Amino acid sequence: MDFQKEAEKILDYKGEHEPTWCGGCGNYGIWIAIKRALSEMNIPPEKVYLCFDIGCNGNMNDKIDGYRFHGLHGRVLPAAVGAKLANNDLVVIATAGDGATYSEGMGHFIHTLRNEYPITFLVHDNQNYGLTTGQCSATTKQNIPMNSSPDGNSAKTLNPLDLALSLDPSFVAQGFSGDIESLKEIIKKAIQHQIDGKGLSYVNILQSCPTYNKATTQKWYFEKVKNMENLESKEINNLSFARNLVKDLETEIPLGVIYRSPSAVSFIDHIKKTDPITKDRATITEELIASLV
Amino acid sequence: MDFQKEAEKILDYKGEHEPTWCGGCGNYGIWIAIKRALSEMNIPPEKVYLCFDIGCNGNMNDKIDGYRFHGLHGRVLPAAVGAKLANNDLVVIATAGDGATYSEGMGHFIHTLRNEYPITFLVHDNQNYGLTTGQCSATTKQNIPMNSSPDGNSAKTLNPLDLALSLDPSFVAQGFSGDIESLKEIIKKAIQHQIDGKGLSYVNILQSCPTYNKATTQKWYFEKVKNMENLESKEINNLSFARNLVKDLETEIPLGVIYRSPSAVSFIDHIKKTDPITKDRATITEELIASLV
Amino acid sequence: IVRSASNKVDVVIVLNQQGVKWHLEEIQEGGIVIHDTKKVRLTEKDSILLKEKNVQFIYIPAAELVKENEGNLQMANTAILGYLWKLFGLPINSIASVILSNFAKKPQIAEVNVKILRSGFAFEPKNFSDYKFPFHPLSFRDVIFPSIDQGKLKNYFSSEMMSKPNMSLSSNVLVSGNEAVSLGAITAEVSEFFGYPMTPSSGILTFLAEKAHVSGMLVKQVEDEITAAGMVIGSMSVGSRALTATSGGGFDLMTEHLSLAGITETPFVCVIGQRPGPGTGLPTWTTQADLTLAVYSGHGEFPRIVIAPRDTSEAFYLIQEAFNLTEKWQVPVLFLTDKFLAESLFLSDKFDARKVKIERSVFDTSTLTDEQKANLHRYADTETGVSPRWKVGTISKTYITNSDEHDIDGNVIDDSESAILMQNKRQKKVKFIEAELPKPIVYRNFDLTDENIKSYGDICIVSWGSTTNVVLDAMDVMKLENPTKKISCIHYSYLWPLNTVLVNEAKESGTKMLIFEGNYQSELNEMLKMKTGKGIENTLLKYDGRPFFLEEIVEKIYNLFK
């Protein structure tokens, strides 16, 4: 690798501001991995649409280059999908926190998966609401005391990958903020899936939050994660295999591309009209009016 | 069975109005099954809180007795849960359409399952938006043309039971509007689960809609459904078994109680305080103020 | 052109026994009951009532007429329709063409139906004393007329049957408000429509979806209203034209996104089809009770434009203007229809698809030097507050569409100076928009003399949205009945920012003023009070879900002349 060249490339993605995350925050790793992935794939900043949610994760919005969108808490998916459907040439990457994705925005998450909108979705899963000072999220371990649930989070811990796999998705992966290199590779594959027009690529990124998440720390993850980079394609294409793989949230947590549907069709291909429309709209309206009762 | 007595009991649940559903609508069957279940369980109308969503299903609201709530499209679960948490003595039954549950209200569905709020939830799954004249819902079969998707619904068909099972739920069942007797039994078990304080009981009810749903008709269901009434408890308690069972949406569609968690704890038990509070609130406030900096 | 609904019934058709019961009181003196069962059962009290009203009963053996033509029983209605048409004194070709075009894909069914229609038209009932249909002065000035080859009709009908006063409607269009909005959206080159079904706006989603093959528009029913709003903003944020439509309850859910459009200055258009709330309310009825909602919803403060078309014609043209305005000023535009306008068919002058010029107002960067490009700022402060908005993905100078308060490139800020600058920049658009928006339209049922060019007559009515249709009909009626009484109407289709010039002018002219609104809280009048210091003294409010009826409006005006 030509490091000099790589460094320059990443510089392309330099934002106007320096990050403000806490020391040791996993967002740094994700930030670097995204920049590297885009650079290595030679996608220039002006061809990418980076869509951010609200949260510590979304604070990346002005620390990276590219056309960017920074919208409402829990709502990054509709905006990103709307953008992609309006301009299929853009590489659209939506990022959001676990709070945004699995609570406020749960409906969007499920229906974006079902519809195979061809964007890339990266979830910064730090298992809490970082920005609002450490409340539990759906992925917070059950019974862990958090801000606003001092007796321990009472709801069952969500397994987001298992949930996603119940929807027959086209691309499911898991990364870890502590392993930037492998995360970068996963992100590249996810973006490639989009570029290939194959549907939604979803990556859950396990992210440390040293300030509020004392349950699943960087160290905790390092002991548990297991890289699955070397899955065979017949395994990656096997839904049951994948569902089995992701069950474990405690001892051997899989990292890598976990499932790729062999048959997925992107939304855009699904609705593609046979004949491109050549008439101008005024003419179309005139003809429509003429044909109406 | 003393039919005379039973008829009188169902009469208890007679509403002020006659139903207005289309001829042959599956809502009639569900309506009868609910009334019978409540009667047979000797639950008087004043002890039940029937919470309705908006839709053809929700039009039941003034065709049955009981204290009732008829709120907003997709939002029946929060209201029903709020009611139950305020008064645990009520038997709270929430009903909603597939449109309400699996689209507008998807977030509530998932989080109500995760939290094991101890209510009973019956979904009238007629695989379309009946009230708004036949648009596709999440459970509409893919590629079927519907109002507003004349080229065929482009999204993948949702398998709601599979989705629910990915959340480690406490009670999952499936009924069919065409088999009132078995549906009634399922509803009774679901209500019993609530009364026993075991958490959420969720029943997906396959419902015919002769007016708009031409894909999965009453007849179609009769050919495919398979009664699973006789599952052994070790099967009912087995999550993998259940997940396997519900996979099939086309040939052998299971009816009955499909999964019961052996270990579920209801939200109310989970948060129960050890000591009941005996002081009056003004005193508590005074003490709190005294203890504050 | 008939624009209003009336609460008097001339003809009742009884297809089941209850029909007569339901409408007993509304049947006009001298009205008609048509029935297809041999005998109509009536209570004694009811028979007396009907006799007193001189109501006639006409029995049409619809089942027989159907049989004659080898149709099936569902076609009985067609026979009755045929007879009705004769009763109305209308030419049979108009209604026949409707049938032909409805069954265009099933020519055999079409033929049977047309034959049955003819039998009905030809039918002569017994015991029927001659009946002069009590034409309302405005009724049936124009009639439905689809573009079916008239030659074809000659196969079925005598020239006599077709020889009624000239009804050529080739210069007219009969569509619902929803269809008019949809046609306007197609014309405006909207490229994405994201919707979620909700009465009374679902028709837009249905119509656009059905025409997607022809228009090329991407039409998608999404999982909820929040998604629809978010997707519209996403599409608009990269430089596209997107639309959504809902009703008040669904719009509530969109208001957080409305506010997002406000701070990011992203164009946004949403159709709000009004139906009576609160809550689910009367979901299949009409209202004008979401005006203040449109004006004040969404947290925080930001400029917006609110438009409410009066009829299908305004719906068609103004939705196009809405897109020009939202892109020019980079403020959200809310487009208020109502159930009455949205779902009823109205006849209107044919729409001109080339009348409203498309003005994208997307900043053209193609002629800029690299340096000029680098100096572009998406949120640069300008005289009008409008900054350059160029399409995402086009040049290497990027920006952030940022929900956080931001600097000229969209980077997050929170210092006092920048915050003030940005709020001022956004808000200063208001006075320019105010100056640019078309004034309310003044209608008069009298000629303006040169000397008195601003005269508002004896009475000046203020109204908005589809209520104005009924007002205009009432003004026509008054003119026929009382040609010396002069009435004007100030019609608002552009409601916000609120133009008060004409209302003030009218007030100063000394005319008696009167406002009609389909709501309880007198929403427009309250806003007029806020902006002019004084409301309009005479008010008629209606909030039972029904549109205004012609008779109510006429009566109210009469009372004011007393």
Place this chain on the structure above:
Amino acid sequence: IVRSASNKVDVVIVLNQQGVKWHLEEIQEGGIVIHDTKKVRLTEKDSILLKEKNVQFIYIPAAELVKENEGNLQMANTAILGYLWKLFGLPINSIASVILSNFAKKPQIAEVNVKILRSGFAFEPKNFSDYKFPFHPLSFRDVIFPSIDQGKLKNYFSSEMMSKPNMSLSSNVLVSGNEAVSLGAITAEVSEFFGYPMTPSSGILTFLAEKAHVSGMLVKQVEDEITAAGMVIGSMSVGSRALTATSGGGFDLMTEHLSLAGITETPFVCVIGQRPGPGTGLPTWTTQADLTLAVYSGHGEFPRIVIAPRDTSEAFYLIQEAFNLTEKWQVPVLFLTDKFLAESLFLSDKFDARKVKIERSVFDTSTLTDEQKANLHRYADTETGVSPRWKVGTISKTYITNSDEHDIDGNVIDDSESAILMQNKRQKKVKFIEAELPKPIVYRNFDLTDENIKSYGDICIVSWGSTTNVVLDAMDVMKLENPTKKISCIHYSYLWPLNTVLVNEAKESGTKMLIFEGNYQSELNEMLKMKTGKGIENTLLKYDGRPFFLEEIVEKIYNLFK
């Protein structure tokens, strides 16, 4: 009591190098810079500036003082704090008790800290010309004083150190607005709190959750704001008292439920902590820009009450009134705080937890006969529009809480007559609520002579919410500086329905009127225009996210006297 923020800085403590840079311009003439590094590096320009302002530098060897007492370096702040306290001329026991109660569970750390505090208090800096701390006339009238056994303090401090003017605060309470609302909610016997974190209201959720064991309240963080609102309505619909809290963006999402509460006449209370929008805006700053949102949000038309507390005391009492009102009138109550009030600590007279009587207004069915029960109707029309609301599950006569328009038992209707009846029934409550709600409060910085009992002085200020605090401070300042100028303030905490009697009275009295609002669109003033025909001529609006500063208000008043 100090209620306002100021933009002038008297003392700057430098713990890092940048401190001085950031506040250079704000340091007062004759101010002080305290530093714990031996030398402060300054640019030449800066040193000149500071010299011109006669700013003194004090070096405190905090690290040494810590070492002396065997503390660790993080405790350096405590040493500085101790010195500061002496500088302010305050008794050491007040601050010491704060430390003791903060570290109540760690007595050893507490002891070390108190010792360090003492060293700081005792420290005498070199080269320090005597300094008279420029007390603002209103500063430190009262001071923090937790309930620590004062005897304990004698172990550490000389009686001299503790012998300053009487500062007994046992009759005071120092809490944030959020804590005050929470304490009020506990007192009001709220039994469920459903929340979702959002600045600046998250503190309510946190506080109530932490105290749940003590209060017995069920406190649950749910999946989103829509859920929170829905659960509150569900709880309230069976006869409970439930609460939620959010900010403008989250409230947007609740507005469909607000409308549901409107049509079903279900009690509903939501705290809206205002922060500057639109969109995410300035999420950690303050504003008063969600008043019209509170008044007009939610589709359709229905009565509601809007309350905005001025300070922690009003927050505590008025949230209790909010619950009495929502249950009495069966209309939603929106409770507007703002970031400044919600998250800052204010000192206030001790709250009286028994002052506001709980009025449940739940209909008591226990004494009814069976026949009377059968004749109960949940939505019966009454003189005031308020119908009996009895708890779900209590008697065999049932009802439907129905979002569809309904009859007196809640069954769906859609005929005109019933629709009008129900809307009238709901809306007629407004005039009764108007009559019952407390009037705005009038504050005067002058004595009322008997003859002139309604006098509003030379200037009458209108303000609402936490802005009034600064106005009151300004009035005190003016009184000291200009005792002949009379100023009054009409403070609105009950904002809707809008009471206009006092404002009209003030206008008629001929006083000069002035309004302060923390927003751009002058929201209260616009509503006053709407309801009184005329707004208030002099306005100061602030919309940079900062609360009003005392100096700004004083200056604006001075200018008006010119």
